[in-house]
Amino acid sequence: xxxxxxxxxxxxxxxxxxxxxxxxxxxxxxxxxxxxxxxxxxxxxxxxxxxxxxxxxxxxxxxxxxxxxxxxxxxxxxxxxxxxxxxxxxxxxxxxxxxxxxxxxxxxxxxxxxxxxxxxxxxxxxxxxxxxxxxxxxxxxxxxxxxxxxxxxxxxxxxxxxxxxxxxxxxxxxxxxxxxxxxxxxxxxxxxxxxxxxxxxxxxxxxxxxxxxxxxxxxxxxxxxxxxxxxxxxxxxxxxxxxxxxxxxxxxxxxxxxxxxxxxxxxxxxxxxxxxxxxxxxxxxxxxxxxxxxxxxxxxxxxxxxxxxxxxxxxxxxxxxxxxxxxxxxxxxxxxxxxxxxxxxxxxxxxxxxxxxxxxxxxxxxxxxxxxxxxxxxxxxxxxxxxxxxxxxxxxxxx
Amino acid sequence: xxxxxxxxxxxxxxxxxxxxxxxxxxxxxxxxxxxxxxxxxxxxxxxxxxxxxxxxxxxxxxxxxxxxxxxxxxxxxxxxxxxxxxxxxxxxxxxxxxxxxxxxxxxxxxxxxxxxxxxxxxxxxxxxxxxxxxxxxxxxxxxxxxxxxxxxxxxxxxxxxxxxxxxxxxxxxxxxxxxxxxxxxxxxxxxxxxxxxxxxxxxxxxxxxxxxxxxxxxxxxxxxxxxxxxxxxxxxxxxxxxxxxxxxxxxxxxxxxxxxxxxxxxxxxxxxxxxxxxxxxxxxxxxxxxxxxxxxxxxxxxxxxxxxxxxxxxxxxxxxxxxxxxxxxxxxxxxxxxxxxxxxxxxxxxxxxxxxxxxxxxxxxxxxxxxxxxxxxxxxxxxxxxxxxxxxxxxxxxx
Numbered sequence: 001x002x003x004x005x006x007x008x009x010x011x012x013x014x015x016x017x018x019x020x021x022x023x024x025x026x027x028x029x030x031x032x033x034x035x036x037x038x039x040x041x042x043x044x045x046x047x048x049x050x051x052x053x054x055x056x057x058x059x060x061x062x063x064x065x066x067x068x069x070x071x072x073x074x075x076x077x078x079x080x081x082x083x084x085x086x087x088x089x090x091x092x093x094x095x096x097x098x099x100x101x102x103x104x105x106x107x108x109x110x111x112x113x114x115x116x117x118x119x120x121x122x123x124x125x126x127x128x129x130x131x132x133x134x135x136x137x138x139x140x141x142x143x144x145x146x147x148x149x150x151x152x153x154x155x156x157x158x159x160x161x162x163x164x165x166x167x168x169x170x171x172x173x174x175x176x177x178x179x180x181x182x183x184x185x186x187x188x189x190x191x192x193x194x195x196x197x198x199x200x201x202x203x204x205x206x207x208x209x210x211x212x213x214x215x216x217x218x219x220x221x222x223x224x225x226x227x228x229x230x231x232x233x234x235x236x237x238x239x240x241x242x243x244x245x246x247x248x249x250x251x252x253x254x255x256x257x258x259x260x261x262x263x264x265x266x267x268x269x270x271x272x273x274x275x276x277x278x279x280x281x282x283x284x285x286x287x288x289x290x291x292x293x294x295x296x297x298x299x300x301x302x303x304x305x306x307x308x309x310x311x312x313x314x315x316x317x318x319x320x321x322x323x324x325x326x327x328x329x330x331x332x333x334x335x336x337x338x339x340x341x342x343x344x345x346x347x348x349x350x351x352x353x354x355x356x357x358x359x360x361x362x363x364x365x366x367x368x369x370x371x372x373x374x375x376x377x378x379x380x381x382x383x384x385x386x387x388x389x390x391x392x393x394x395x396x397x398x399x
Numbered sequence: 400x401x402x403x404x405x406x407x408x409x410x411x412x413x414x415x416x417x418x419x420x421x422x423x424x425x426x427x428x429x430x431x432x433x434x435x436x437x438x439x440x441x442x443x444x445x446x447x448x449x450x451x452x453x454x455x456x457x458x459x460x461x462x463x464x465x466x467x468x469x470x471x472x473x474x475x476x477x478x479x480x481x482x483x484x485x486x487x488x489x490x491x492x493x494x495x496x497x498x499x500x501x502x503x504x505x506x507x508x509x510x511x512x513x514x515x516x517x518x519x520x521x522x523x524x525x526x527x528x529x530x531x532x533x534x535x536x537x538x539x540x541x542x543x544x545x546x547x548x549x550x551x552x553x554x555x556x557x558x559x560x561x562x563x564x565x566x567x568x569x570x571x572x573x574x575x576x577x578x579x580x581x582x583x584x585x586x587x588x589x590x591x592x593x594x595x596x597x598x599x600x601x602x603x604x605x606x607x608x609x610x611x612x613x614x615x616x617x618x619x620x621x622x623x624x625x626x627x628x629x630x631x632x633x634x635x636x637x638x639x640x641x642x643x644x645x646x647x648x649x650x651x652x653x654x655x656x657x658x659x660x661x662x663x664x665x666x667x668x669x670x671x672x673x674x675x676x677x678x679x680x681x682x683x684x685x686x687x688x689x690x691x692x693x694x695x696x697x698x699x700x701x702x703x704x705x706x707x708x709x710x711x712x713x714x715x716x717x718x719x720x721x722x723x724x725x726x727x728x729x730x731x732x733x734x735x736x737x738x739x740x741x742x743x744x745x746x747x748x749x750x751x752x753x754x755x756x757x758x759x760x761x762x763x764x765x766x767x768x769x770x771x772x773x774x775x776x777x778x779x780x781x782x783x784x785x786x787x788x789x790x791x792x793x794x795x796x797x798x
Contacts, residue, residue, distance in 0.1 A: 001594050001624055003656055004563070007506035013662035016464060037461065044459040052451040052670060060443040060674075062436065062639040065415060095494050095642065098664035102530075107406035111510055111532055127663025131501075133510055133532060164403070195400050225400055240461040241669030243494065243642075257402055263412035264526025265497035269668045270640030271451060275459075 006133075011126040014356025021339035022350050030343055033374060033382035036335075036350040038173065038320065040373040042238040042290055045282055051275040063270045065262040067093020067246065071273050074280040075246065082205065083219045084229075086248065092258050093246045095268045097203050097232030098124065100247035104167075104228050105132040107257045108197040113164040115199070118149060120323065120357035120364055122173045122201065137163070138359035143325045143367065146314040147175035149183055155190055165197035166190070171204040171214065174323050174357050174369040176298075176316020178208050181215040188220040188227070198223065203232040203245070204319040206287050209295045212317045224250040233276045235320075242272040294320050297372040297379055304383040308390065323354055325367045326390065327398070331355065334393050335368065342389040349385045405532075410525040413755025420738035421749050429742055432773060432781035435734075435749040437572065437719065439772040441637040441689055444681055450674040462669045464661040466492020466645065470672045473679040474645065481604065483617045483628075485647065491657050492645045494667045496602050496631030497523065499646035503566075503627050504531040506656045507596040512563040514598070517548060519722065519756035519763055521572045521600065536562070537758035542724045542766065545713040546574035548582055554589055564596035565589070570603040570613065573722050573756050573768040575697075575715020577607050580614040587619040587626070597622065602631040602644070603718040605686050608694045611716045623649040632675045634719075641671040693719050696771040696778055703782040707789065721769050722753055725789065726797070730754065730767045733792050741788040748784045 015037050022032050066072065072088045079086050094100040101124075109115060111133030117125060119138035129136045137158050141147040149155070155166075166187060171178045179187075184200075191198045200217035208214050217227045232245035249255055298316065305313045305324050312325035328334055331353040338348055354367035370386075372379060414436050421431050465471065471487045478485050493499040500523075508514060510532030516524060518537035528535045536557050540546040548554070554565075565586060570577045578586075583599075590597045599616035607613050616626045631644035648654055701714045704723050711724035727733055730752040737747055753766035769785075771778060 001596065003506055003653055004509045004512070006509070007653070007656035010656065010659040010663070012659055013464075016662045019463075039461050041458060043457045049454065049457075049459070052454045055448065055451045058442045058448075059440060060448070060638045060640040062438050064418075065412075095498075095668075096665070099494075102664075106530060107402055110403045110405070113403070124663045124665070127660060131505060131531075131660065131663070197400065239459045241459040241666070243666070243668045254402055254406070257406035257409060260409040260411055261526060261530065263415045264409070264523045264530070265501075266495070266523070267640070267642070269494075269642045269671055272668055272671070 006130050010130045011123070011356060013127070014123045014354070015352045018336055018339060018350065021336055025339050025348060029346060031347045032339070033347065033349045033378055033385065035370045035372070035374070035382055036352045038235060038371045038373060039240055040235065040238045040320070041375060042293070044239050045237055045279055045286060047278040047282060048237055048239060048275045051278045052271060055271055060270060063267045063273060065267050066259055067091065067268060068273050068277070071277040074277055078280050082216065084216050090250050090255065091246050091248050092255060092262055093244065093268050093273060095245070096234060096243040097201065097230050097245040098128070100230040100245045101125070101128045101201065102131060103247050103258050103261050104199045104230060105129065105134050106261055107254055108199065108228070109134045109164040112162065114160060114162040115164060116155065116158050116166045117359070118168055119359055120174050120354060122169050123356045125167065126359070136359050140360055140363065141175070143312050143314065143323055147172060147177040149179065152186065152190060156194070159194050159196070163194070163196060165199050167199040167201070169201040171207055171318025173204065173319050174321045174354065176319050176321050176323070178212045178214060178318035184215045184217060185220055188217065188223050191226050192222060197226050197228060199228045199230065201230045203230065203235055206236055207291060207294060207320055208318045209291070209298060210317055214318070218248065218250070228254070233279065237276070237279045239276070242275055243269060244272050244276040294372065297376060298322070300376060300379055301370060301372045301383060304387065308387060320372050322370050322372065323367055324370065328366055328394060329398065331366055331368045333397070337393060338389050342392060344385050344388060347381065347385060349382050349389065405529050409529045410522070410755065412526070413522045413753070414751045417735055417738060417749065420735055424738050424747060428745060430746045431738070432746065432748045432777060432784065434769045434771070434773070434781055435751045437634060437770045437772060438639055439634065439637045439719070440774060441692070443638050444636055444678055444685060446677040446681060447636055447638060447674045450677045451670060454670055459669060462666040462672060464666050465658055466490065466667060467672050467676070470676040473676055477679050481615065483615050489649050489654065490645050490647050491654060491661055492643065492667050492672060494644070495633060495642040496600065496629050496644040497527070499629040499631070499644045500524070500527045500600065501530060502646050502657050502660050503598045503629060504528065504533050505660055506653055507598065507627070508533045508563040511561065513559060513561045514563060515554065515557050515565045516758070517567055518758055519573050519753060521568050522755045524566065525758070535758050539759055539762065540574070542711050542713065542722055546571060546576040548578065551585065551589060555593070558593050558595070562593070562595055564598050566598040566600070568600040570606055570717025572603065572718050573720045573753065575718050575720050575722070577611045577613060577717035583614045583616060584619055587616065587622050590625050591621060596625050596627060598627045598629065600629045602629065602634055605635055606690060606693060606719055607717045608690070608697060609716055613717070617647065617649070627653070632678065636675070636678045638675070641674060642668060643671050643675040693771065696775060697721070699775060699778055700769060700771045700782060703786065707786060719771050721771065722766055723769065724766045727765055727793060728797065730765055733789070734767065736792060737788050741791060743784050743787060746780065746784060748781050748788065
């Protein structure tokens with residue numbers, strides 16, 4: 001019996017597909033530094049963990065499909081601090097950002113419709129596009145100029161009668177790029193002129209460095225009808241396992257439809273929402289400390305990468321990823337080889353080969369994404385393994 | 400800007416769509432007995448609640464996309480007790496049964512493909528079908544004979560070159576029907592003969608009465624390639640808010656593809672999986688007590704319904720729903736009117752009008768689904784309100 005076409009087409013996650021090799025190495029007693037996935041080592045806030053530890057309900061019941069009212073009304077306050085004026089009705093709580101992305105594509109696109117996405121992009125967009133029958137049309141950006149957005153002409157050249165939306169991630173995963181307000185406004189103008197939705201994935205909102213500021217699509221005038229924002233607490237509170245996100249729009253018809261999709265799956269996890277809710281009034285110091293920590297890690301990883309000959313890598317200004325273009329031809333093979341063959345003191349490193357973050361065939365084959373989500377001591381060892389491994393790999397396979 | 404076609408087409412949940420009227424009534428101080436939704440009042444097991452209360456990890460991290468190994472290996476033991484022989488690799492943990500159903504449709508069906516589903520069926524199948532572009536082809540069953548399955552000819556008459564699967568719920572929501580092993584084998588034979596998948600939703604496995612036994616599609620010989628089973632802990636452990644389910648199949652290619660869809664959304668909730676895991680070795684007494692409780696409730700609700708003139712309602716043998724065909728023309732209107740207009744001592748009742756559980760236009764309009772998920776004292780009051788409300792409704796609208 002045949003599987004469906006989409007079952008055959010769906011892309012393997014470049015972030016997770018090498019896990020069998022990592023697990024095999026672990027089974028041999030090898031320690032692996034996981035820079036492949038955005039799983040921070042930062043402690044989940046005590047306030048949040050306390051919610052689980054003090055949960056007293058006797059019945060772990062369904063919540064409302066749109067999310068708990070308590071949490072949604074508190075989210076309104078959270079977003080207000082970030083210049084995003086909302087009402088509770090603009091917010092539907094989702095099972096992490098993943099579900100919010102799926103809902104966003106479902107309500108804005110017919111099967112076969114196109115969504116323009118700056119590439120490299122968060123690889124799982126491919127999976128959500130496959131699920132929803134949407135075609136991702138890549139707008140290529142380049143490591144050489146810090147993955148800045150091309151001019152209007154290049155963007156508008158991609159628009160067809162099938163184009164339904166522009167989808168972007170800001171701050172960018174995997175690029176680390178933070179678009180200035182003028183760029184968000186430029187995208188918004190293109191969307192308004194061409195009657196396209198803008199789906200803005202802003203899960204790294206807090207993680208901006210060097211005095212840059214984050215601008216939400218919902219902080220741009222005139223985007224009430226066309227703007228959708230995807231959010232998640234996974235990175236914000238180092239709570240990836242809670243699976244709490246949300247989809248936000250001021251477009252009432254659109255949100256009424258999202259609610260119906262949300263009703264079909266009943267509700268997002270209940271206790272995890274309460275836990276997320278406990279973080280709303282977290283002290284500013286929490287973020288100051290974390291951002292300072294990530295900033296240090298970023299500087300360190302960036303400086304270490306600069307020591308490598310013929311590397312192309314600009315300093316990212318947001319999120320906690322860095323893309324490096326390496327003097328090799330097959331980063332997929334390099335990443336796998338590191339797991340299967342290379343060790344220093346019984347340790348090795350896992351990172352994400354970047355081709356999976358591109359939709360254009362052939363791009364990203366010599367690029368890797370590193371997530372700087374471990375502490376400096378571990379990063380020091382990890383980067384040493386990376387440098388030595390790369391040297392050895394080049395010696396064996398590229399000479 | 401237009402929404403997508405599917406955004407306009409997706410069905411409102413018949414279980415939740417009247418919530419605004421319920422909320423309005425509550426705002427007036429009216430107490431509502433919720434027999435509209437399968438949210439049991441049974442306590443979630445202490446073992447499960449204790450997991451939250453003793454959670455000690457400092458970082459609430461991602462788990463594996465296929466679910467925690469610990470939980471999956473324990474699930475193998477759980478299923479073994481139910482005559483379902485599995486290996487860990489046959490199981491992918493999902494965000495509740497909902498996600499398992501979506502994954503099942505994604506990998507078995509192309510957009511436009513057809514799935515034969517005995518109706519009335521769990522209404523949210525419509526939503527998942529809309530999400531995945533699948534067409535549900537209803538196989539009508541009738542209250543008059545306890546919703547038993549029609550003969551092979553009637554089933555095979557529905558098969559076209561677009562048919563990819565038969566999807567069924569056993570024990571049945573909303574029907575309460577439990578198919579005997581011979582019926583499951585008959586469906587399996589039709590599937591094998593016509594090369595169709597069988598997607599079997601078995602979330603009510605434990606809830607069977609009157610000495611009936613539940614048979615899994617995976618307990619039928621020769622269904623390794625074609626059988627998919629959807630499961631959830633929501634009802635089993637009265638843990639609807641945990642959002643933990645799974646999709647199971649011995650078809651390795653199929654599960655390899657499911658894993659890729661699972662990787663796109665990263666993982667199901669982490670702590671909630673650990674909590675579910677704590678229930679694997681729950682004492683048999685837990686179920687004996689609960690099933691005896693539901694059995695009593697079922698008998699009570701059934702007997703109360705029999706007191707109503709001109710009602711058609713056979714005694715269900717599984718799950719915790721009962722469908723009643725009423726001597727009225729518009730159960731939707733009746734359900735809404737109960738919330739807006741009918742009270743006894745400032746109390747009223749919410750139930751699900753059944754038309755939304757049918758795909759065939761016009762069917763179920765005079766039927767309602769009641770979930771017997773409250774204790775007997777509450778059910779007594781609820782059924783009194785139902786009887787009196789129905790009398791009054793008929794007096795006003797049907798005479």
